Amino acid sequence: MGGEKREKDLREEARELFKTFFEKSKDVQKATVQTIREITERTLKEVQPSKEKVKEITEGIVEGIQDTRRHMGERLENVVKKLQDLTSKATSGLAEIVGGVIEGIEEASEKERREECLRYIKERRSVTYFDPDREVPDEVIKEILNIAALAPSGYNLQPWEVIVVKSREKKRKLKEICYGQQKVEDASANIVIVANLKAAEEHVDRVLDSWVELGYIKKEEREPLRERILSGWKSPEKRKRKAIRDSALFAMCVMIVARYFGLETHPMEGFDEAKLKRFLGIGRDRVVPLIIAVGYKHPEKELLPRAYRFTFDEFGKIV
Ligand SMILES: Cc1cc2nc3c(=O)[nH]c(=O)nc-3n(C[C@H](O)[C@H](O)[C@H](O)COP(=O)(O)O)c2cc1C
Structure with a gap:
């Protein structure tokens, strides 16, 4: 050779x-x-x-x-x-x-x-049975949320907020508000995703300052753009749609990043929103699209296989 x-x-x-x-x-x-x-x-x-x-x-x-x-x-x-x-x-x-x-x-x-x-x-699965004895450290939850906050949002307005319900006693109360869903109490924490309907007014200046500073826009473009952004948020229906849409993208990132940290999650829409807002002191200018339970899976419980998923041929087309 x-x-x-x-x-x-x-x-x-x-x-x-x-x-x-x-x-x-x-x-x-x-x-x-x-x-x-x-x-x-x-x-x-x-x-x-x-x-x-x-x-x-x-x-x-x-x-x-x-x-x-x-x-x-x-x-x-x-x-x-x-x-x-x-x-x-x-x-x-x-x-x-x-x-x-x-x-x-x-x-x-x-x-x-x-x-x-x-x-x-x-x-990622919606895990129903959490290990009630395993805690997720606050630092890990904060890290997950900080990474998830890299999610995209319209005009980068980031209309999401969170309240993490972690104490035993508050989780018990939250379980009642979630129509008795046991996972709320067993999970280490429940991340209440809050969509801020006033995000445009509250965040626009900080966003635009950073855009000017980084050279995304010229100084003289700042004011007309500010007007345009705020006018897009004028109608109550539009601001609700935008705030919820962006918060949902953030929420999805939370669930994926949690998996990276070896954690399980369960998104929930089953809760009494009026009671929840009273319980957590969430104002009228905010809505709660979902709550995400986070924790470790119960070691002795098994999930059923993932249920049917529609495929592209059923839900999509390329035009
Ligand atoms: C916005 C949203 C709300 C949900 N609310 C609940 C809920 O309140 N209770 C529950 O048991 N599951 C809830 N689920 C979980 C779904 O039933 C679950 O995601 C779906 O069956 C698919 O299962 P998989 O997540 O394990 O793939 C919710 C899911 C989403 C995305």
């Missing part, structure tokens, strides 16, 4: 090996990729690496991968062994191997990144 062909095979072999491994692994270590990348750069700089250099580099790769053992479990040992076999076969082909390793890891990382995103959407 000619040198070129052999190197190509080695690269392919390393690439496939790592691709398979990282596809199976749930935790792709960016640090490892970075380390291997650095090692490769060093390797490629050497026109003809000495045997000692090759050994040093090989050991570096193996060490870097071994560092990730605790994240990746026992399968790693096989990978390291195979990598050692591969590198011992090759001196001149070392750079090819390392290149293959990186390509394999990067391809798998990209695939995993995509799958990670979809996973949070696919995994």
